[in-house]
Amino acid sequence: MNRIALLASAAIAALTAPLAAQDMAISNVTVVSGDGADPVANGAVVIRGGRVVYAGPSANMPASAGAPIDGGGAWVTPGLVAAPTNLGLYDVGAVDESNDSSASSSPFGAALDVAPAINPLSQPILISRAGGVTRAAVMSGPSGSIFGGQGALIDTGADPQAIRKARAFQVVALGESAGRIAGGSRASAHALFRNALREARDYGRDSRVLGSPARPAETRTGDDVPIDPRLIDDPTERASDTLLTRFDAAALVPVLRGEQKLVVAVDRAADIRAVLALKEEFPRLDMVIAGAAEGWMVASEIAAAGVPVLAPALQDLPSSFEMLASTQSNIGRMRDAGVTVGIDASTMRQPRLLTQHAGNLVALTRVPRATGLSWGEAFAAISSIPARIMGMGTGVGTLASGSAGDLVVWDGDPLEVTSSPLRVYIDGVEQPLENHQTGLRDRYRDLDTSDLPKGYDW
Incomplete structure (x- = not known):
């Protein structure tokens, strides 16, 4: 037949x-x-x-x-599994009214939740489904804040219930773009990030989980985030020099506890090292590095930290100073060093191109001095590996x-x-x-x- x-x-x-x-x-x-x-x-x-x-x-x-x-x-x-991506957040990217991929003027950052904005009938979802994409990790890009907000796990099925898990991960940028957003310097971006985590720790302190001094019994909000009741009964208890809104602080509590993944957008080798060092101060962070254009330079350190990576497969011409060491061998070299690495879909206008990017990694095995992936490894990089990295559940991305x-x-x-x-x-x-x-x-x-x-x- x-x-x-x-x-x-x-x-x-x-x-x-x-x-x-x-x-x-x-x-x-x-x-x-x-x-x-x-x-x-x-x-x-x-x-x-x-x-x-x-x-x-x-x-x-x-x-x-x-x-x-x-x-x-x-x-x-x-x-195929697209992660991370902005699928469902826009119809026509150049038309602002149809594009919810970022919120540059929003008073919120970490509290942004993409789930209500996802349109399962958007043409990019339909086109991706026709290209074999069945699941995706959808995020909003950091623009008005170093935080992009809380991403969602979706399927691309032809039904109105696309969301598999809302508020599944938090997004933060700590590279070149973050420095620009934070006031012109990476130092400012890291200060803002550490301050945000400390404000969140004070806001939702839990002695049983975070090992902090005993506090009064907690009250739970509708989002099931533990909140110190004094902050509800008397808002003035909150320090006067706080920079986060109470919604942003509450949104970061599960990140601090390791209950919500933290996707960190970063490319430069030095920036990756700085991100890995955050685990010394905040050991419960469940981090995923997205981008990692120079990841091959610090691959052994990433592997030792046990942090998975989602990286572009075709990036070899630097588009910024933080990508000067870009190479198409990046993923293969990180794999050789023991890093769990999948293909980043965020740089693709259409995630249905995932197969072409994976196929290029197979072709690299035939290029002298290049480092690619075997056929099976390349397909896993667009199926089971991104599914596992983003916590999509047992059996997603495999047969x-x-x-x-x-x-x-x-x-x-x-x-x-x-x-x-x-x-x-x-x-x-x-x-x-x-x-x-x-x-x-x-x-x-x-x-x-x-x-x-x-x-x-x-």
Whole structure:
């Protein structure tokens, strides 16, 4: 059975339960586990109740799977994971009214919560889904403050409930842009950051967690953030020289406790060292470094600190002084040093290009003196690794027994630029792939000149 027949068979199955998880078995496909292993030829995947129950060689597929669909040699992979990204926060990036990617004039910083602003019907989400992206970590960029606010974990499914976890991580910039925002110096940015954490510590002090002196019993807010009741009963108890709003201070309490990840945007090697040193003063910080253009220069220190990294794959021409040592071998060298590193999606206008960036890392293994990734490692860098780094839960970004039923059927090797998704599933539910781009393609691909609108008839 060829791939067209595969599509027809799967479409018939989809009609039986279009809005529910679909039980299915596909054989005669190349299976990509997403955990770093090489692809498995002549493989099979079985989905039951929205979860993967089997992924591996067709010969070992359980008999209980029933008669499988013949995949005709297609490739089946986990869904791609874009992290971090601004998916869903804009429709047209150049139109301010449709762009919620930053809040340069907001009185708030750390308290900003992107979840209410995410539009699951935005074209960038639809286009990314058609490109195989099934999950994303969405953030707002720091602009009016060194803090970007609280990011959300989403899926790209065709339903109104995109949010998987709101307030999943906090974003802060501590590099060149942070110095500009903070008053013209990195020193000011670090002073602001340390002051913010100390204000948050005083605001939500908890002797059981932070080891501070005993304080009165706590009162919990609607966000379930412990607040000293004296600050509610008598706001004047708060120090007069505080710089944070009470919402910003409350938002940083879970960061201090290590209950909320802290994504730190930084590139220069010296800045990375300064960020790693923060763990000495605030040991509970659960940090993720995003950017790390010069990460290869301090890779052993990053690995020793146990801090994961999300880095761009194609950055080798410095666009600023903090990126002077940029190289496309950055990710490969950090990997060799023992750093957990995935591909940063924030530099891509369209996260569907993740596969091309990963494919470039594979190509680097054939370039003399360059350091790339194996095929399996490169795919893991856009699936299981960013999912694990951002805390998306067990089984996201992989195809293994018990994993989430997020999978993509491709017409060829997904890391080759000529390959495209044929079908996309999220939690076992098949997703539509139509968007404005496919609509324009279908309209004009076979358009006869006699069908042109009257305005074109000169």
